[in-house]
Amino acid sequence: MNNFLLNLEDIKKYDLRKYINEKYGMECNSNNMLHCPFHPPDRNPSLSIFENYDGIWMWVDHHVLGGEEKRSGTIIDFVAKIENISIKDACIKLLEEFNEKIWRGKRKN
Ligand SMILES: [Zn+2]
Secondary structure (H helix, E strand, C coil): CCCCCCCHHHHHCCCHHHHHHHHHCCCCCCCCEECCCCCCCCCCCCEEEEECCCCCEEEEECCCCCCCCCCEECHHHHHHHHHCCCHHHHHHHHHHHHHHHHHHHHHHC
16 A cells, blocks of 8 residues: 555545546536435435545435434445445545556556
């Protein structure tokens, strides 16, 4: 893992709206709300995406009330949830994905 150029802190600062659009083809509306992919059909977009004060991008699922289900998180939690994989596997997947992009970009030059 030490050979990765981007670490998880960098990845959490990547525009989550952009990532979700690039990776899953979903687009936020002008209020940065997304049709929640975890509870389809979500006719009125109820998942909000925003950049935190510390530069980390977060999502909040507003239509899950109470219970034990996690309602918010970073890109890591989003990927774990949508891909139905563990947090650890989501971290590995993101590290590989983001760094692969860099390596591929470098090879072109
Ligand atoms: Zn939802």
